Amino acid sequence: MKKLNDFMVKTFCNAPCHIAKRDDIVWWKAWIIRIVSVLLALIVCGVITVALTKLNPIKMYITMFEGAVGTSRLVWNLFQNTAILLCISLAVTPAFKMRFWNIGAEGQVLIGGLATAACMIFLGGRLPNPVLIPIMLVVSIVAGSIWGLVPAYFKTKFNSNETLFTLMMNYIAIQIVAYFTLEWSVPKGSGTPRTLEFGQLPTLLDQKYLINILIVAVITIIMYIYLKYSKQGYEISVVGESEKTAKYVGINVKKVVLRTMAISGAICGIAGFLLVAGTDHSLKSDTAGGRGFTAIMVSWLAKFHPVFMIVTSLLIVFLEKGASKISEVYRLNSSFSDIITGIIIFFIIGSEFFINYKVKFNKKEKEAKV
Amino acid sequence: MKKLISLLTVAAMLIASVCMLSACGGEKTEGGEAPAANADFKIGFIYLHDENSTYDKNFLDAATEATEALGLKPEQVIFKTNIPEGNECYEAAADLVDQGCNVVFANSFGHEPYMLKAAKEFPEVQFCHATGTTAHTENLPNFHNAFASIYEGRYLAGIAAGMKLNEMIESGKITADQAKMGYVGAYTYAEVISGYTSFYLGAKSVCPSVTMEVQFTGSWYDEALEKEAATKLLSNKCVLISQHADSMGAPTACENAGVPNVSYNGSTQSACPNTFIVSSRIDWAPYFKYIIEAAQKGETIAVDWCEGFEAGSVKLTDVNEAVAAKGTKEAIEEAKAKLISGEIKVFDTTTFTVEGKALDSYKADVDTDADYEKDTEVIADGYFHESEYRSAPYFDLQIDGITLLNSMF
Numbered sequence: 001m002k003k004l005n006d007f008m009v010k011t012f013c014n015a016p017c018h019i020a021k022r023d024d025i026v027w028w029k030a031w032i033i034r035i036v037s038v039l040l041a042l043i044v045c046g047v048i049t050v051a052l053t054k055l056n057p058i059k060m061y062i063t064m065f066e067g068a069v070g071t072s073r074l075v076w077n078l079f080q081n082t083a084i085l086l087c088i089s090l091a092v093t094p095a096f097k098m099r100f101w102n103i104g105a106e107g108q109v110l111i112g113g114l115a116t117a118a119c120m121i122f123l124g125g126r127l128p129n130p131v132l133i134p135i136m137l138v139v140s141i142v143a144g145s146i147w148g149l150v151p152a153y154f155k156t157k158f159n160s161n162e163t164l165f166t167l168m169m170n171y172i173a174i175q176i177v178a179y180f181t182l183e184w185s186v187p188k189g190s191g192t193p194r195t196l197e198f199g200q201l202p203t204l205l206d207q208k209y210l211i212n213i214l215i216v217a218v219i220t221i222i223m224y225i226y227l228k229y230s231k232q233g234y235e236i237s238v239v240g241e242s243e244k245t246a247k248y249v250g251i252n253v254k255k256v257v258l259r260t261m262a263i264s265g266a267i268c269g270i271a272g273f274l275l276v277a278g279t280d281h282s283l284k285s286d287t288a289g290g291r292g293f294t295a296i297m298v299s300w301l302a303k304f305h306p307v308f309m310i311v312t313s314l315l316i317v318f319l320e321k322g323a324s325k326i327s328e329v330y331r332l333n334s335s336f337s338d339i340i341t342g343i344i345i346f347f348i349i350g351s352e353f354f355i356n357y358k359v360k361f362n363k364k365e366k367e368a369k370v
Numbered sequence: 371m372k373k374l375i376s377l378l379t380v381a382a383m384l385i386a387s388v389c390m391l392s393a394c395g396g397e398k399t400e401g402g403e404a405p406a407a408n409a410d411f412k413i414g415f416i417y418l419h420d421e422n423s424t425y426d427k428n429f430l431d432a433a434t435e436a437t438e439a440l441g442l443k444p445e446q447v448i449f450k451t452n453i454p455e456g457n458e459c460y461e462a463a464a465d466l467v468d469q470g471c472n473v474v475f476a477n478s479f480g481h482e483p484y485m486l487k488a489a490k491e492f493p494e495v496q497f498c499h500a501t502g503t504t505a506h507t508e509n510l511p512n513f514h515n516a517f518a519s520i521y522e523g524r525y526l527a528g529i530a531a532g533m534k535l536n537e538m539i540e541s542g543k544i545t546a547d548q549a550k551m552g553y554v555g556a557y558t559y560a561e562v563i564s565g566y567t568s569f570y571l572g573a574k575s576v577c578p579s580v581t582m583e584v585q586f587t588g589s590w591y592d593e594a595l596e597k598e599a600a601t602k603l604l605s606n607k608c609v610l611i612s613q614h615a616d617s618m619g620a621p622t623a624c625e626n627a628g629v630p631n632v633s634y635n636g637s638t639q640s641a642c643p644n645t646f647i648v649s650s651r652i653d654w655a656p657y658f659k660y661i662i663e664a665a666q667k668g669e670t671i672a673v674d675w676c677e678g679f680e681a682g683s684v685k686l687t688d689v690n691e692a693v694a695a696k697g698t699k700e701a702i703e704e705a706k707a708k709l710i711s712g713e714i715k716v717f718d719t720t721t722f723t724v725e726g727k728a729l730d731s732y733k734a735d736v737d738t739d740a741d742y743e744k745d746t747e748v749i750a751d752g753y754f755h756e757s758e759y760r761s762a763p764y765f766d767l768q769i770d771g772i773t774l775l776n777s778m779f
Contacts, residue, residue: 071465071468073464073465073468074465178588182557182588186738186739186742192455192482193455193480195483279456279457280456280457281483282456284455284480286456287456324450324452327452328448328449328450331449333420333421333422334420334451334452
């Protein structure tokens with residue numbers, strides 16, 4: 001025991017530095033840390049690029065920019081992908097603020113998309129688009145929120161584990177969508193989804209994706225106001241901080257959990273609607289493309305703040321588009337661009353550590369005391 | 371804190387300058403000048419996956435071979451890999467047009483609607499799509515489908531399988547009744563059905579007692595599922611396995627179990643030296659050369675292009691002598707010559723029955739539509755006319771002797 005004690009003292013007191021929690025940090029200091037971490041990430045990526053591929057890293061970063069914002073088409077594409085990712089991130093946020101770990105966004109998006117596709121197939125051609133599209137929207141909202149309510153119900157009724165529950169619901173949704181993809185595929189049995197001709201979202205000002213972007217912009221504003229200024233938004237924060245406090249002040253926790261998950265699922269449903277009716281015009285089990293999971297990271301990185309989420313989702317999509325351009329131009333396997341994006345994201349997440357904690361260098365006198 | 375920041379900044383600047391210095395020396399030099407025709411010609415390729423998939427690797431290799439042979443410089447050829455079958459495909463095609471491509475090619479079946487969308491938007495660019503079915507009904511001057519008569523290649527691969535079965539029967543390892551093959555397929559639709567039926571008929575042409583079981587995976591690329599399907603077929607006492615899916619799942623399962631395998635998309639001999647017999651594959655290089663030359667000369671590209679042995683589109687790998695039965699190579703050569711001369715037909719209606727009856731008439735769903743309407747008579751002159759009315763296969767009959775263990779529509 002004595003030995004262990006000595007060892008601990010030696011290790012921790014003689015260490016050149018130790019870590020302490022920061023109470024408060026001025027905003028500009030936080031941003032300096034963030035910017036430095038991005039610069040460091042770019043340097044590390046540069047070193048790795050030179051070591052592995054002998055490419056000029058500066059040129060590579062220029063390529064990355066070209067891939068993401070090189071032409072007006074790419075810029076629109078960037079915004080449209082950002083909008084979808086942002087929409088799903090906004091959807092998971094209220095649940096996360098409530099400490100309800102909804103990792104079922106992927107499934108909720110797919111079910112919303114499935115509802116949209118079903119309307120497009122069965123009502124398409126029978127109803128004019130101005131009638132059909134609102135129906136599609138409502139049905140996808142209902143479908144998404146039901147998919148979100150199921151785990152919430154079991155959580156409130158039986159206190160089941162929502163993380164596992166929502167995760168499993170993803171697989172169920174993926175299989176259901178895979179089944180209908182095959183069922184509706186053209187040619188028969190090919191597994192290739194049919195193109196949905198009716199109920200496609202209209203083109204505004206000659207821009208295919210403008211309507212998607214506008215819808216998500218509106219959702220962002222509403223979500224910001226909802227979380228920050230509404231009574232329900234406040235209830236979400238209280239439940240998230242402490243369920244007991246919430247009960248004590250007379251908040252009906254079960255009701256808040258159910259309501260919040262219904263909202264979470266509903267917004268995912270809208271994302272599914274936008275994907276199927278707005279961009280893809282078809283439905284497959286990979287229509288959501290893993291965005292349901294990426295959204296978790298976007299939401300966390302922005303600390304559940306809807307406006308910061310615009311920045312974080314833009315960053316993720318930018319890196320993704322830029323990285324695929326790198327593999328296109330240099331004929332590199334996509335794993336390489338994944339490594340680059342991974343490093344950059346790692347540094348950004350790491351910077352949050354240095355914002356929350358500070359590293360103190362131990363002074364020599366301390367050593368003498370021990 | 372200030373100390374730390376200044377330290378970090380110094381470190382950053384140091385590393386950055388080192389990077390820049392090393393980068394200056396690292397400039398790549400291009401290879402020798404090739405005789406480039408049409409210096410401003412560009413072609414873009416869209417692939418579903420990358421070289422890790424045997425299916426995409428086959429296209430990637432062919433594109434590299436064809437563009438190098440025609441003297442195109444690297445900057446005239448753009449590859450976009452890992453493009454999903456969704457709106458991303460349309461965006462990729464449009465971006466290739468923005469980059470100045472004269473021809474855009476996509477390799478996956480599900481890319482078709484998005485290629486079609488791009489073709490309608492950019493009439494001055496040629497859009498070529500492999501394995502698709504709608505070019506002949508869309509009537510767009512700049513949208514083209516292509517395939518190869520791979521069913522003939524599979525028929526030859528089937529002969530190799532049948533001869534291996536005969537060898538097993540002769541050596542007393544199995545009885546004639548036990549000559550059962552297994553087949554791992556992706557989806558239960560025409561392209562796969564045409565493939566396994568021609569393989570089976572090839573085997574039957576040399577080993578009349580052969581039967582076959584088919585297990586579908588419902589995915590074009592799922593290593594675990596394909597391995598599982600092959601294992602199931604092996605436990606059903608199949609003595610030889612072939613597959614039409616794109617991973618190494620089935621060949622690996624065969625190698626582990628020591629059961630002979632007839633492969634697809636290319637040789638798997640290096641990974642499976644003790645079980646690989648032969649593999650058929652489509653060589654896309656002839657088609658790529660054809661579309662590039664046609665576009666450069668301003669000639670029209672065929673709406674539906676389908677070639678076979680003579681154009682070099684359908685190929686068989688070298689036979690693995692260590693596993694194959696004696697005389698396999700010669701038998702394949704002989705049958706190949708007969709297929710080319712037209713002496714034998716793969717889907718000769720005298721060689722197979724459906725529900726116990728020989729067919730003299732059958733309507734296939736050649737014109738793709740959402741109601742799967744059977745629209746074209748495809749049996750004439752005693753054989754099923756595969757890939758003649760459109761390049762993509764449409765043989766979707768369930769013939770006797772083949773049992774489907776499941777179906778994946």
